[in-house]
Amino acid sequence: MSIMSPCPFRFAIRMPSDHKPNQLTQSLRHIRSQGHEILDLTVSNPTRCGLERPDPSSILDALKDTKSLTYAPVSKGDATARAGIADYYLRRGYTVDPDDLVLTSSTSEAYSMVFRLLCDPYDRILLASPTYPLIHELAELNDIKTDTFPIRWISPHWRNELPAIPASIRPTTRAIVCVSPNNPTGSVLSDADYQHISGYCADHSLALIVDEVFADYPLDPSSRVPSSVSNSGCLTFTLNxxxxxxAxxxxxxxWIHVSGPDHLKVKALEHLEHMADHYLSPNAFTINAMPAWFRHSADFQTPILRRLRNNLQYLSSIDQRGFRLLRPDAGWYACLQVLCPPGSTQTDESICLHLLENYHTLVHPGFFFDFETPGILVLSLLTPEESFARGVSNLLQSIASLL
Ligand SMILES: Cc1ncc(COP(=O)(O)O)c(C=O)c1O
Structure with missing residues (x-):
């Protein structure tokens, strides 16, 4: 009888090799452990940044719908809830068929479902970059590879470099992913951009995935953010x-909204419904409360818009010595470029560490988002105004002492 030595236990290779916190996080933990307060200019949790909110009873009473006491699962999500989402789009000026919607428990889950719908293991998606870092991680969890095409600052706007797309497409590329408004650049795809990408996708049998979670937050009160829900030239998945x-x-x-040529759209919806049926993840209490919550959407959004615009106005008004504001068109973030003198060895990470260690002020370094431009810092416009102004003042002092 041969005694086989057992293979050592191993986790799947899609798991990261370690979960060690990066240097900024380590430094943050150390400073907090010493009892120091941090001026946090990265806040993105809208429930914890002192925003005026609708009356709590208008949120909580909606959860008391007795319909929720019966479990009545529907794979794509309850029809009344999907009709509520269609009404939301109507208020934005778009006609949406509730049957073209599939509910999910988060946008992250929506990404995963669409990735699994479109990609075999090791297929590729093309991301407009810099962008929300979680997309890359979600792709990895789904055994998908990513390539990128650039979003560049072409004053006075950030622009998706659409002509750069063809050079990054490979035989195994299945979809192009755009976040519009983008996190963190705040760049927005125009109707003409959608036509351009849509034509390219249709010609090359690619799908288009658009994450529009920040679409309700244009920073110029007179502008609106176009939605991809009306995109019919190629198979399009709009996530929101x-x-x-x-908030x-x-x-x-x-939810995932599907649009595009009928034969593809119908099949995609069937597949998504099939997948959703395995998880049935959104819960009935929230689903049934959503139509009532939508009636208060202005009460949720108006204080946020006010704060975003106040902070952006503040940034635009200060003396831009040592940095320049790369103005976002929409969304919750603003990028600053620190103007390092020639020969400087400072990086966005070293600038953030200096600010954190000397001024106890936290901003995101650009490398978190894969910026190709050096010296980019990302600030959350959701930060309470008074903290934002103090944090920016610390940042200016920190830059002045560093450069
Ligand atoms: C661009 C973008 N998409 C999606 C999400 C996450 O959405 P959800 O909470 O629905 O998963 C975020 C969160 O900040 C985001 O920035």
Whole structure:
């Protein structure tokens, strides 16, 4: 009898090799452990940044719908809730068929479902970059590879470099992913951009995935953010949800809207419904409360818009010595470029560490988002105004002492 030595236990290779916190996080923990307060200019949780909110009873009473006491699962999500989402789009000026919607418990889950719908293991998606870092991680969890095409600052706007797309397409590329408004650049795809990408996708049998969670937050009151829900030239998946639309991330309710040529759209919806049926993840209490919550959408969004615009106005008004504001068109973030003198060895990470260690002020370094431009810092416009102004003042002093 041969004694086989057992193979050592191993986890799947899609798991990261370690979960060690990066240097900024380590430094943050150390400073907090010493009892120091941090001036946090990265806040993105809308329920914890001192915003005026609708009356709590208008949120909580909606959860008391007796319909929720019966379990009546529907794979794509309850029809009344989907009709409520269609009404939300109507208010934005778009006609949406509730049957073209599939509910999910988060936008992250929506990404995963669409990735699994479109990609075999090791297929690729093309991301407009810099962008929300979680997309890359979600792709990895789904055994998908990512390539990128650039979003560049072409004063006075950030622009998706659409002509750069063809050079990054490979035989195994299945989809192009755009976040519009983008996190963190705040760049927005125009109707003409959608036509351009859509034509390219249709010609090359690619799908288009658009994350529009920040669409309700244009920073110029006179502008609007176009939606991809009306995109019919190629198979298009529009992702959105309550975490930003109603600033209720804890509600855990999002959706996928499918548009495009009929034969593809119908099949895609059948497949998504099939997948959704395996998880049935959105919960009935939230689903049934959503139509009532939507009636208060202005009460959720108006204080946020006011804060975003106040902070952006403040940034635009200060003396831009040592940095320049790369103005966002929409969304919750603003990027600053620190103007390092020639020969400087400072990086966005070293600038953030200096600010954190000497001024106890936290901003995101650009490398978190894969910026190709050096010296980019990302600030959350959701930060309470008074903290934002103090944090920016610390930042200016920190830059002046460092450079
Ligand atoms: C661009 C973008 N998409 C999606 C999400 C997450 O949405 P959800 O909470 O619905 O998963 C975020 C969160 O900040 C985001 O920035």
């Amino acid at each position: 949800g309550l975490s930003k639309v109603l 209720l991330p804890q509600a855990k309710l999002s």
